[in-house]
């Protein structure tokens with residue numbers, strides 16, 4: 001059974017449908033890229049997949065024993081207040097706050113799985129992820145005093161701390177320089193190769209077709225869902241790629 | 256100075272008041288960090304007014320004040336939480352409506368029954384003499400439960416305060432924790448209200464957190480610093496109140512204000528504090 005399965009799902013804000021006709025499924029180990037223009041409903045779908053927003057029609061099913069405590073999430077914008085006092089380490093560790101303690105098999109019940117404090121394994125996982133993202137030297141710094149790109153990496157480390165099975169990313173490279181962007185895509189490809197399922201919203205169609213196994217193209221409704229190879233030869237795909245490349249060239253001209 | 260303290264602590268009622276006050280200051284400071292960061296400061300203010308109304312009604316009915324006020328304020332806390340979560344119906348305006356209505360009802364009940372006397376002044380601005388023996392016992396039990404719950408849920412409270420959406424998406428029952436925070440705040444406010452006064456108790460929640468946020472940059476150090484500031488200010492305030500007969504609430508808030516200004520000036524004047532590479 002698939003990890004996630006959307007059947008003709010739709011999402012609405014105050015009765016106005018933002019996106020509809022969503023029928024796709026994600027299997028364990030997939031790397032799904034969600035593409036589309038601004039306002040096409042990508043972030044809305046993300047909220048739906050996370051269970052933060054209920055579908056107004058259709059259904060989203062989760063399978064393969066996927067539970068919320070195993071989802072990692074990097075939001076497009078985090079409404080963290082300007083003056084919030086928190087160190088990088090505290091933020092990254094908070095990715096472990098929702099996870100139950102690994103209890104010996106058979107002895108797993110709600111009470112034995114609950115623990116008030118982070119254990120040694122939590123701290124080790126947080127440390128590993130900070131190291132992986134090159135933010136270990138920043139761990140005692142104040143989160144709010146970091147640059148946008150550094151903050152993004154802190155939040156990605158937090159997301160990686162929260163998950164073993166599914167990682168959801170909403171435009172993770174926003175605000176990163178080209179080098180950091182490339183490193184980040186490689187890192188995501190690496191964790192995907194290690195078995196983590198990745199669902200990523202991206203404006204970067206080039207990276208999407210380079211790394212993703214599947215593409216979901218939205219335009220207030222689902223335009224395309226299939227493998228990357230199918231997308232490259234589909235009319236929607238060719239049109240979208242043409243247009244974005246044209247736009248990218250235009251930008252270069254202006255510079 | 257020491258002879259004053261020795262003299263003060265000869266009175267058992269004062270010792271009891273100080274013990275309860277220290278406990279309440281500690282609870283208020285810890286919860287205050289989360290409330291201030293979640294922009295829920297107004298809830299504390301609203302709750303204290305609801306507390307005043309329910310104390311007035313309890314007095315009029317000759318009922319035990321805490322037994323009436325605790326459940327009423329807890330209910331009000333859940334209601335206010337719902338209102339401020341639902342921004343569409345203008346949470347802050349709704350809180351102001353509820354708190355002024357509760358105050359008006361309290362004042363109306365008092366003027367129809369006992370009339371405006373010194374008791375009322377004590378409700379509004381606090382008195383160290385307000386605690387009966389039974390109140391002290393109940394306060395100790397409730398106050399320690401607040402501390403224990405806060406300590407047990409500290410990391411989840413941080414996660415929910417920092418980024419509620421992420422916490423929810425990763426399986427933390429954020430609604431439950433918001434309710435826990437509201438519940439603990441309600442209990443703390445009722446317990447501290449008669450010593451600090453209905454008009455001034457919310458300062459105990461807000462001041463220590465704001466003060467520590469001037470210089471501290473980690474959630475943990477802000478929390479610890481708030482606790483220390485709150486307890487120290489309370490203690491100094493009680494001594495001042497004993498020496499000058501000033502209402503306890505007023506003297507405690509004055510100390511809190513002084514420390515706040517001190518921290519604020521320190522953060523402004525010492526540039527090294529800003530440029531430090533590692534955060535406290």
Ligand SMILES: Nc1ncnc2c1ncn2[C@@H]1O[C@H](COP(=O)(O)OP(=O)(O)OP(=O)(O)O)[C@@H](O)[C@H]1O
Pocket residue numbers: 013018036037038039040041042043044045076
């Ligand atoms: N909180 C909200 N309330 C009302 N409408 C909303 C809300 N959030 C999004 N919308 C609407 O839903 C539609 C889809 O928005 P969404 O944020 O999902 O777009 P997106 O594909 O993520 O765009 P972008 O590329 O800019 O991030 C938009 O028309 C937007 O105006």
Ligand SMILES: [Mg+2]
Pocket residue numbers: 042043044076170
């Ligand atoms: Mg978006």
